[in-house]
Amino acid sequence: MISIKEVTKQTGVTVRTMRYYDQIGLLHPAGKTEGGHRLYGEKEMKKLQEIQFLKTIGFSLQEISEMIADENHDWFTGLKKQLGYVSKEKERLAQIEGTLRGLINEIMLNGNIDLFSVQKLIQLYQQNMDKREGYLNQIFNEEESKLLQNLPNINRDDPETLEWIALIAQLKKHMSKGISAPEIQRLIKRMYEKEQETFGDNKEFVEKIWDIRKSPQKSESAGFYPIDAETLDFFEKAYEFYVNKKSNF
CATH class of the missing domain: 1.10.1660.10 (Multidrug-efflux Transporter Regulator; Chain: A; Domain 2)
Known part of the structure; x- marks a missing residue:
C-alpha cells in the first residue's frame, strides 16, 4: 500500500x-x-x-x-463513437484555425479589422460551399479547376498567400504615388512574376480570374475575398502600365 x-x-x-x-x-x-x-x-x-x-x-x-x-462494456462501439466525436471536433478546430488566420491576414492586408464584416464572410463561405463549387465548375474546365487550388486564400498562412497579402498591402499603402511610381512598379513586377510562376502562360485562366475579381457579385459567388473597387482599378491600370512598358523594351 x-x-x-x-x-x-x-x-x-x-x-x-x-x-x-x-x-x-x-x-x-x-x-x-x-x-x-x-x-x-x-x-x-x-x-x-x-x-x-x-x-x-x-x-x-x-x-x-x-x-x-461494466465488465461487458462494448469497447468497440464506444471507441468508434469517440473517434467520430474527435473527428468532428478536429473539423471544428480546423474551421476556427482558418478563421483566426483570416483575421490575422485581414489586419495585415488592411491595417485594421471589421469583425462584423468578417463574420458575414465566414458564414457566407460555410453556408454556400456547394453552390460556390457549382459556380466555379461552370466557368473553369478540369485543368483550370486544378489551378484554382494555387490561388491565395485569406484563411491560410502558406508562404504564397502571405506574400500576396504583403504585396497587396504595400500596393494600397503607396497608391497615392500613382501607377508609374517606382515603388508601385516594383510591386507590380513581383506580382507579374508570381502570376507567371504559379499559372505559367495560361492567359485564358488569368482573364477568367480577373473577370470574377472585378465583379463584387461574381467574387461573392466564387467565394473570393472581397477587394475594394478602388484598389482593383488602380492595380489594373498599374499592371497595364507595366506590361506596356515591358513590351517596349
Missing part, C-alpha cells in the same frame, strides 16, 4: 484530484491509515492508469466511470 502523496509523486495526479475521484465513486482507496489518510494498492494504481488514459483520448469522467464499472 502507498499513501496518496506517494501516488501523486509517482503519477502526477494531484491529491485534490484523487480525493475528487473518491468523492464521486470513480476510484476509492484500498483503505486508510489510523490517521485517516488514504492508501492505494496495485489494483487501484492500475485503475488510475486506465482512468488517466481514457481521459487523454477525450472521454468524460462519467463515461469512464460507466466503462470501467
Whole structure:
C-alpha cells in the first residue's frame, strides 16, 4: 500500500484530484491509515492508469466511470463513437484555425479589422460551399479547376498567400504615388512574376480570374475575398502600365 502523496509523486495526479475521484465513486482507496489518510494498492494504481488514459483520448469522467464499472462494456462501439466525436471536433478546430488566420491576414492586408464584416464572410463561405463549387465548375474546365487550388486564400498562412497579402498591402499603402511610381512598379513586377510562376502562360485562366475579381457579385459567388473597387482599378491600370512598358523594351 502507498499513501496518496506517494501516488501523486509517482503519477502526477494531484491529491485534490484523487480525493475528487473518491468523492464521486470513480476510484476509492484500498483503505486508510489510523490517521485517516488514504492508501492505494496495485489494483487501484492500475485503475488510475486506465482512468488517466481514457481521459487523454477525450472521454468524460462519467463515461469512464460507466466503462470501467461494466465488465461487458462494448469497447468497440464506444471507441468508434469517440473517434467520430474527435473527428468532428478536429473539423471544428480546423474551421476556427482558418478563421483566426483570416483575421490575422485581414489586419495585415488592411491595417485594421471589421469583425462584423468578417463574420458575414465566414458564414457566407460555410453556408454556400456547394453552390460556390457549382459556380466555379461552370466557368473553369478540369485543368483550370486544378489551378484554382494555387490561388491565395485569406484563411491560410502558406508562404504564397502571405506574400500576396504583403504585396497587396504595400500596393494600397503607396497608391497615392500613382501607377508609374517606382515603388508601385516594383510591386507590380513581383506580382507579374508570381502570376507567371504559379499559372505559367495560361492567359485564358488569368482573364477568367480577373473577370470574377472585378465583379463584387461574381467574387461573392466564387467565394473570393472581397477587394475594394478602388484598389482593383488602380492595380489594373498599374499592371497595364507595366506590361506596356515591358513590351517596349
